[in-house]
Amino acid sequence: MPTGTTGSGVILASYTWEDDTLPWDSLTEADRIRNALDDLATVHGQHIYNEFITGITHSWAQYPYSGGxxxxxxxxxxxxxxxxxxxxxxxxxxxxxxxxxxxxxIQGAVESGIRVAHEVNDLPNTFANE
Ligand SMILES: Cc1cc2nc3c(=O)[nH]c(=O)nc-3n(C[C@H](O)[C@H](O)[C@H](O)COP(=O)(O)OP(=O)(O)OC[C@H]3O[C@@H](n4cnc5c(N)ncnc54)[C@H](O)[C@@H]3O)c2cc1C
Incomplete structure (x- = not known):
């Protein structure tokens, strides 16, 4: 572990979309993780192989309960x-x-939800005098 850091952490090693996902989709879970580690090692050095604890991948294209x-x-x-x-x-x-x-x-969905909540809350109360 590099000097000055403690404990372990999490890294999103690859976020891929459109045609770039195709090579990943055809790999096994183990090979996807291996590819991501190889890419990380290119950037950060060979020590990442020793520091790696566990990994997981997810393909939305292969997930049966999502679309959109x-x-x-x-x-x-x-x-x-x-x-x-x-x-x-x-x-x-x-x-x-x-x-x-x-x-x-998701950040945008939350942001817009807060905006609309304020918009609605700030409307004049047209029922106040009824
Ligand atoms: C495959 C995939 C992966 C993604 N990965 C990420 C990610 O890693 N990080 C990230 O930040 N974002 C990600 N996103 C984007 C994120 O999911 C969306 O930006 C977010 O969910 C949008 O929220 P929303 O509330 O605007 O719309 P939605 O989540 O789409 O919600 C709209 C809701 O309205 C409902 N609805 C539609 N029509 C009607 C109707 N006529 N009457 C009643 N209900 C209706 C729908 O069923 C749905 O539940 C991903 C999206 C996809 C598709």
Missing amino acids: AFSMFKPEQQIELAPFISAPEGRIHFAGEHASTSPGW
Whole structure:
């Protein structure tokens, strides 16, 4: 372990999508981990083989209970469309990763949910005097 660090940690060694996933998908779990370790060793040195404790991989393409997608803007689209995507339409407010500053990520879904909660909470109470 490098000087000055203690304990163990976790590293996301590869986050791969689109056609780049195909070579990984065809490998066994053990070979995926071995490939990731080899890549890490190229960057950080051979000592990572000794420090490695355990690893896991996950292929969403091979997972039977998931599907779907997320928004992916083309260049300039996010700047151009964002104000309209997240603008309320009457009493309807829009949350979701696509209506955030981090489209395509859970971070964006949470961020937009908080925004919409504030929008709704900050509405004038039209029932107060009824
Ligand atoms: C394969 C894959 C891997 C991903 N990996 C990561 C990752 O590693 N890290 C990360 O940050 N993000 C990841 N994402 C993206 C992340 O999952 C999304 O950004 C996030 O889930 C979006 O949340 P959301 O609430 O906006 O939408 P969703 O999670 O899609 O929720 C929308 C919900 O609305 C429901 N719904 C749809 N239509 C109707 C209707 N008419 N009536 C009622 N309900 C309806 C749907 O069933 C769904 O439950 C991944 C996405 C995919 C597809």
